[in-house]
Amino acid sequence: MSVDRPLIAVYPGSFDPVTRGHEDIARRSLRIADELVIGVAHSATQRKSGLFEIEERVAMLREVFAADERIRVVSFEGLLVDFCRAQGASVVVRGLRAVSDFEYELQMAQMNQELLGDFETAFFVPDVQYSFLSASLVREVAKLGGDVSAFVSEPVLGRLRARFQR
Amino acid sequence: MSVDRPLIAVYPGSFDPVTRGHEDIARRSLRIADELVIGVAHSATQRKSGLFEIEERVAMLREVFAADERIRVVSFEGLLVDFCRAQGASVVVRGLRAVSDFEYELQMAQMNQELLGDFETAFFVPDVQYSFLSASLVREVAKLGGDVSAFVSEPVLGRLRARFQR
Amino acid sequence: MSVDRPLIAVYPGSFDPVTRGHEDIARRSLRIADELVIGVAHSATQRKSGLFEIEERVAMLREVFAADERIRVVSFEGLLVDFCRAQGASVVVRGLRAVSDFEYELQMAQMNQELLGDFETAFFVPDVQYSFLSASLVREVAKLGGDVSAFVSEPVLGRLRARFQR
Amino acid sequence: MSVDRPLIAVYPGSFDPVTRGHEDIARRSLRIADELVIGVAHSATQRKSGLFEIEERVAMLREVFAADERIRVVSFEGLLVDFCRAQGASVVVRGLRAVSDFEYELQMAQMNQELLGDFETAFFVPDVQYSFLSASLVREVAKLGGDVSAFVSEPVLGRLRARFQR
Amino acid sequence: MSVDRPLIAVYPGSFDPVTRGHEDIARRSLRIADELVIGVAHSATQRKSGLFEIEERVAMLREVFAADERIRVVSFEGLLVDFCRAQGASVVVRGLRAVSDFEYELQMAQMNQELLGDFETAFFVPDVQYSFLSASLVREVAKLGGDVSAFVSEPVLGRLRARFQR
């Protein structure tokens, strides 16, 4: 047995919107994966209320990663396992910031081990400067008119301003 | 930029002794790495008091992974970063079981990001049946004469019996 | 003072639906309790949005535990303390899987010590194979068409299929 | 550089309703602050569904702290940073009870360090008898007709009874 | 199958020295157990350095629980499982205060489920006033000449004073 080449990884999430922390995790995962598929999950699998439509999230991600030809952005419905198979991926990538993340991620990884069998979840830690950052905090601050330019990239910043301008 | 091939990963630890949980993490890491170097750290970097000598730990690991030609076992002194460079590795692999693990691992990964620069730490979650397992619990139970055959492989079991037989 | 016999315990929850993890906790509690009353709480006390109606949850629980004559299944509204008194119970049983559970459970147990006075909460740990399992994960996976046969018993499986068949 | 006098602190929250735990934190903060502004946040910044209207929460807080002339109660919309500036405050006060609190608070404090610059968050631990107490538990118990007189002061108790009397 | 009567529980620990928190857990466990055996573990199973000799710890526990004829105090060496069997016990009792406790206890309970088979671990939460209390904090404060009369009972207080008098 050896590693299948090319190694394709899936980075699933809601990315509502993509933050610099997500960007950091995506780029780190390219150290192990030849190709990365960022999978934007439809709301049935989300635990959070949405700000941007799926199509807008995909569009922002594509702008953010326009220069990374090893990254593709795709939305998906249904089970992660089915999405991974359809993408030819053998690894799921997730970021870990905090203990509360960790517990949920551990549960999901263990349930996916039951469901997926031959898939693997690899976790990465973002740069320490993004360790407090979450999409929900970005949404809250942006809604209140705060400056989130340190937390999201230009394509996201523009859309947040358009949404919340006053 | 693309992934360097072959992708070499280092799995550092004290492995005193190697458990089935460690084995599980090592095998999972072979889904992303072409080669895995298991690095047995000398005591300056350990937080735990030792049971087996470094040489014995290396010997047990080699027996356990004798059939995995993509795995090498090496002991090391000094900084993890220097060991990784010497091995040509670009990824560090670690297992995550519990929140207490997670916090220490997060600190180490973040400090290593400062120290290592171009290295990455990838975390894997062991099979749920090993989620409670630690080398220190194995040592405790074995010392007290308990049956640890579910927790360690044959080469380790033999040495534990020889050590604690009564 | 001695233990009142028979010792009646209450296992409260939303059980939406009952999982194999819940079943495991219920059966463990029969090691200390002569009788177990599974109390299905109406939504005012739940933190989660519901999938099954209370009546269906009760029906599934009764099917699952049909062979355990020491277990009764009852729904309740209002305070746990009033339900316990009405059932003649002196012990509340809860399962513990993860740190996030633990904190909420600790808060509830401490508040109940204030409110209940002469009741006691006893916590049990499920078999490690169920340590990642939660009713909300089961609902999510089932909704997406995943196979949850390893996580719930036959009576629940049938109802989930009927609900989400496609 | 020396401490600006008078030192004004802001204690932000939803206070729905104010508990004896909140009261404890407010009074502790007067050991370091000359004046305390309790800031009742409008719902855009809350993570919880509301029971009392903002005006009622403010009214209850004012009654509870009527005798503390160093405490003012004000509602606010928008960013905490803007509210602090408007109040002339240089310190934000928060209570810490549990690990789950702590993680969220840590994230908020770190994001606020980015956003606020010259503000500081000081955390206090409530008296151990309030360590399990939260406004959401008070709401749940009061809704179900339980006795919450140990958890909230008289002005709150009266309003909870009026709201949930049966 | 029904509960074996009398139900004998074992409360294992190092009890160096017994605190009011331990006393609280022991008395709570008598709500489910007909008899409680407090098992004072020899140092091979302890993680902490000792202050009192095993014999002194046993003596203090016996004085503290002199009036509880359902409680016996015994020291033990070796595996908990063997001690439980020798005592005819089917339940192990442990206290839970904090998350760090919880993780260690969860690991131990899961390993014991593997090792013990037909034993069960039941966890209790101490009264909130003891939630911060640990034997190691008591030792530290007493060593430094602090007043620990709120944390330990009279028989322990006398011995701590004799040990650290100055």
Add this chain to the structure above:
Amino acid sequence: MSVDRPLIAVYPGSFDPVTRGHEDIARRSLRIADELVIGVAHSATQRKSGLFEIEERVAMLREVFAADERIRVVSFEGLLVDFCRAQGASVVVRGLRAVSDFEYELQMAQMNQELLGDFETAFFVPDVQYSFLSASLVREVAKLGGDVSAFVSEPVLGRLRARFQR
């Protein structure tokens, strides 16, 4: 009642050695305190094995804070409460980085509330770039010959090099 002026705070710890994270906490505390006394605890109160002697730790701290005339550095033996009283301090300052810190700090703060009565513990969060930093990690890395110049100031760096030069 009003705040005593000047407000004196004590920041206790082992500072073996002082890190940039400690420096950050000390400077933050000067936002609430008029004077800060850094109290270097003798080993009876430490949980960690020492690298530098108390006198060296004090000397390094004094060099690091030479320009802050509101900061004094003093070593102490015995109870924190007695040290605070002797210094005329009414507030204890502590840093919070991680959950594992938090639990220990919570326990200590609650025990100190019992012991100290009229003292208060205020917690601060360091800048996110120091959130992974601990004196024990600095000692480990320095021992192994790693570069810790990002983690400690010049006076500490010089002494670490002198100690571990090779």
